[in-house]
Amino acid sequence: MNLASLAWRSLWNRRGTAALVVVSIALSVVLLLGVERLRDQARTSFANTVSGVDLVVGARTGPVNLLLYSVFRLGEPTSNVSWESYRTFAEHDRVKWTVPLSLGDSHRGFPVVATNRDYFEHYRYGDRRSLKLAEGEEFDGVFDAVLGARVARELGYSVGDRIIVAHGGGEMAHTRHDDKPFFVTGILEPTGTPVDQSVHVSLEGFEAIHVDWRGGAPVPGLSISAEQARRMDLTPSGITAFLVGLESRVAVFGVQRDVNNFQDEALMAILPRLTLQQLWDLLAVGERALLAVSLLVLVVALVAMMSALLTGLNERRREMAILRALGARPWQIFALILGETLLLTVLGALLGVVVMQAVVAAAGAWLGSALGMTISAWPPSPREWWLLAAVIGGGLVAGLWPATRACLNALQDGMTVRL
Amino acid sequence: MTRAPALEVDRVSFRWRRKDAPVLEIERLEVGAGERLFLGGPSGSGKSTLLSLVAGVLVPGDGRVRVLGHDTRVLSGPGRDRFRADHLGVIFQMFNLLPWLPVLDNVMLPCRFSHTRRNRAEQRDGSVAAQARRLLGRLGLDAERVLARPVTELSVGQQQRVAAARALIGAPELVLADEPTSALDADRRADFVALLTEQCGETGAALLFVSHDRALAAAFDRHLELGEINRVAQEAGA
Ligand SMILES: Nc1ncnc2c1ncn2[C@@H]1O[C@H](COP(=O)(O)OP(=O)(O)OP(=O)(O)O)[C@@H](O)[C@H]1O
Ligand SMILES: [Mg+2]
Numbered sequence: 001m002n003l004a005s006l007a008w009r010s011l012w013n014r015r016g017t018a019a020l021v022v023v024s025i026a027l028s029v030v031l032l033l034g035v036e037r038l039r040d041q042a043r044t045s046f047a048n049t050v051s052g053v054d055l056v057v058g059a060r061t062g063p064v065n066l067l068l069y070s071v072f073r074l075g076e077p078t079s080n081v082s083w084e085s086y087r088t089f090a091e092h093d094r095v096k097w098t099v100p101l102s103l104g105d106s107h108r109g110f111p112v113v114a115t116n117r118d119y120f121e122h123y124r125y126g127d128r129r130s131l132k133l134a135e136g137e138e139f140d141g142v143f144d145a146v147l148g149a150r151v152a153r154e155l156g157y158s159v160g161d162r163i164i165v166a167h168g169g170g171e172m173a174h175t176r177h178d179d180k181p182f183f184v185t186g187i188l189e190p191t192g193t194p195v196d197q198s199v200h201v202s203l204e205g206f207e208a209i210h211v212d213w214r215g216g217a218p219v220p221g222l223s224i225s226a227e228q229a230r231r232m233d234l235t236p237s238g239i240t241a242f243l244v245g246l247e248s249r250v251a252v253f254g255v256q257r258d259v260n261n262f263q264d265e266a267l268m269a270i271l272p273r274l275t276l277q278q279l280w281d282l283l284a285v286g287e288r289a290l291l292a293v294s295l296l297v298l299v300v301a302l303v304a305m306m307s308a309l310l311t312g313l314n315e316r317r318r319e320m321a322i323l324r325a326l327g328a329r330p331w332q333i334f335a336l337i338l339g340e341t342l343l344l345t346v347l348g349a350l351l352g353v354v355v356m357q358a359v360v361a362a363a364g365a366w367l368g369s370a371l372g373m374t375i376s377a378w379p380p381s382p383r384e385w386w387l388l389a390a391v392i393g394g395g396l397v398a399g400l401w402p403a404t405r406a407c408l409n410a411l412q413d414g415m416t417v418r419l
Numbered sequence: 420m421t422r423a424p425a426l427e428v429d430r431v432s433f434r435w436r437r438k439d440a441p442v443l444e445i446e447r448l449e450v451g452a453g454e455r456l457f458l459g460g461p462s463g464s465g466k467s468t469l470l471s472l473v474a475g476v477l478v479p480g481d482g483r484v485r486v487l488g489h490d491t492r493v494l495s496g497p498g499r500d501r502f503r504a505d506h507l508g509v510i511f512q513m514f515n516l517l518p519w520l521p522v523l524d525n526v527m528l529p530c531r532f533s534h535t536r537r538n539r540a541e542q543r544d545g546s547v548a549a550q551a552r553r554l555l556g557r558l559g560l561d562a563e564r565v566l567a568r569p570v571t572e573l574s575v576g577q578q579q580r581v582a583a584a585r586a587l588i589g590a591p592e593l594v595l596a597d598e599p600t601s602a603l604d605a606d607r608r609a610d611f612v613a614l615l616t617e618q619c620g621e622t623g624a625a626l627l628f629v630s631h632d633r634a635l636a637a638a639f640d641r642h643l644e645l646g647e648i649n650r651v652a653q654e655a656g657a
Contacts, residue, residue: 013519322515324476325474325511326531326532327503330500
């Protein structure tokens with residue numbers, strides 16, 4: 001329409017300021033959508049850290065704590081589950097499979113997880129995906145190790161390399177089991193879960209490196225070589241936790257009760273999905289704060305647009321008076337300004353979406369592996385559509401005041417061109 | 420056929436605010452069809468206010484303003500805007516042009532708001548642009564050279580002539596000029612007024628030209644001082 005083309009030319013004349021407004025809206029949209037996207041994907045990939053595991057069993061502690069060390073390999077397990085108790089539940093009628101886990105050691109900051117080959121068979125993540133080897137094979141011998149994708153990538157390991165396990169966790173672990181090195185037999189494909197950051201060894205190997213240790217320290221004067229250890233009985237006396245798969249999910253609460261009421265030892269069983277949800281709720285405060293901050297940034301951008309428009313109005317007062325003299329109606333003046341804000345916010349939102357897509361296309365894979373999750377930007381979630389709609393709605397609201405002002409000015413100025 | 424007078428003002432009084440004294444109290448003012456009237460008056464006497472009343476941007480509190488036989492108080496707000504677009508041409512004191520439109524588009528602007536004027540321009544000259552070029556030429560603007568320049572690079576005199584062409588495009592029945600010469604030097608004032616009155620004569624438009632510069636009045640069909648018809652000013656002067 002005629003008025004629209006006039007509006008466009010007027011805006012084009014002020015394209016420098018307009019571009020700044022569009023860019024500031026776009027940046028706030030990128031921030032808003034980025035936070036929302038990360039939040040959304042963090043939640044899903046978090047909820048997908050383990051799947052297909054019905055129960056996680058460990059020594060009695062807080063549920064979140066048990067989850068943290070068994071699934072996320074964070075923190076120090078306080079006490080163990082005895083091998084006998086583990087076997088009791090492994091042979092429970094309703095239990096289909098179990099995966100034992102022993103934790104506590106590390107390799108150059110990455111947690112060492114001692115387990116058996118059932119781990120590779122039963123562990124599931126995401127949409128019930130199983131672990132796959134990118135290279136080599138599962139461990140077989142006592143001193144074999146299978147590395148998570150990120151461990152291998154960051155430390156530059158490949159199959160056949162020799163690694164030394166340190167006692168204790170974290171970068172600070174200083175006592176090294178350097179008398180009994182492990183050899184890399186396989187490297188897993190990336191999963192976007194804590195598996196990527198784990199060094200997997202056999203339970204026997206884990207037992208072997210500790211045979212000449214008591215109470216967390218080497219026994220003075222006692223030194224058992226790797227060869228000697230290999231010939232010993234390496235059945236562990238205890239493990240840290242175990243994952244349980246049931247014959248039928250219906251049994252989950254029954255088995256959980258059996259574990260919690262177990263007489264010989266204080267044990268507890270958690271439903272990993274449920275506890276993941278609880279853990280997420282704990283983190284949700286930060287998540288909401290992040291969203292609130294990005295909403296504030298958006299408000300700042302819209303207010304900046306409003307003030308740019310209001311300042312512009314003084315210069316454009318003459319423009320409005322001319323248009324009025326030529327027969328423009330007051331509502332057309334109103335529509336002119338409101339249309340301008342609409343255009344600016346829509347352009348800002350579009351640019352924001354495009355930049356967001358570009359960022360994800362360019363850096364999504366890198367960011368995803370850095371954060372340990374998969375990031376995709378398309379299609380936008382319904383919430384993101386709502387956020388975009390809110391941005392445009394906010395733009396219109398921010399435009400109401402300048403548009404009303406312009407309209408009132410035009411009515412009041414009449415035929416006099418004021419400066 | 421006798422045409423209705425371009426403008427009739429009857430017993431009009433206007434005050435800006437309810438509590439204020441009236442600015443205008445005019446018993447009678449008439450501008451005939453095609454008549455070119457010079458209306459003088461000192462600064463602050465209400466000339467611009469009167470033009471706003473005529474243009475239908477303001478409506479009188481009392482009395483009647485009829486433009487081409489139409490009472491502005493009978494027309495609705497949008498109706499007045501529409502009427503203004505179709506039948507009135509306006510020239511301001513200065514800053515008449517939209518700086519972001521090329522010269523030709525500025526001249527053609529009224530035809531964006533009025534089909535009537537667009538049709539008239541097309542009937543007379545084939546197209547709106549052709550009429551714009553013709554009017555610019557008549558007003559002494561060597562069209563091609565001026566057209567190429569941005570509006571902001573024109574001299575004030577050139578800008579006022581572009582504004583005159585804009586007021587005249589599509590042959591409106593009445594042209595309102597609010598001190599269009601006050602920013603020009605003496606020689607150019609006379610030139611501008613001569614061109615404007617001549618072109619109004621050619622298109623048959625009536626011209627209501629307000630100014631405090633009586634020296635210009637000679638070029639018009641009739642000369643009137645606002646003080647002669649405005650009772651407010653008479654009282655103030657008495
Ligand atoms: N928008 C307005 N609101 C209130 N009062 C106004 C407004 N515009 C003009 N006036 C008052 O109306 C009176 C007449 O003003 P007007 O602008 O019509 O004078 P003028 O004859 O055009 O003067 P000049 O030659 O300086 O342009 C003045 O006293 C002025 O203060
Ligand atoms: Mg004035």
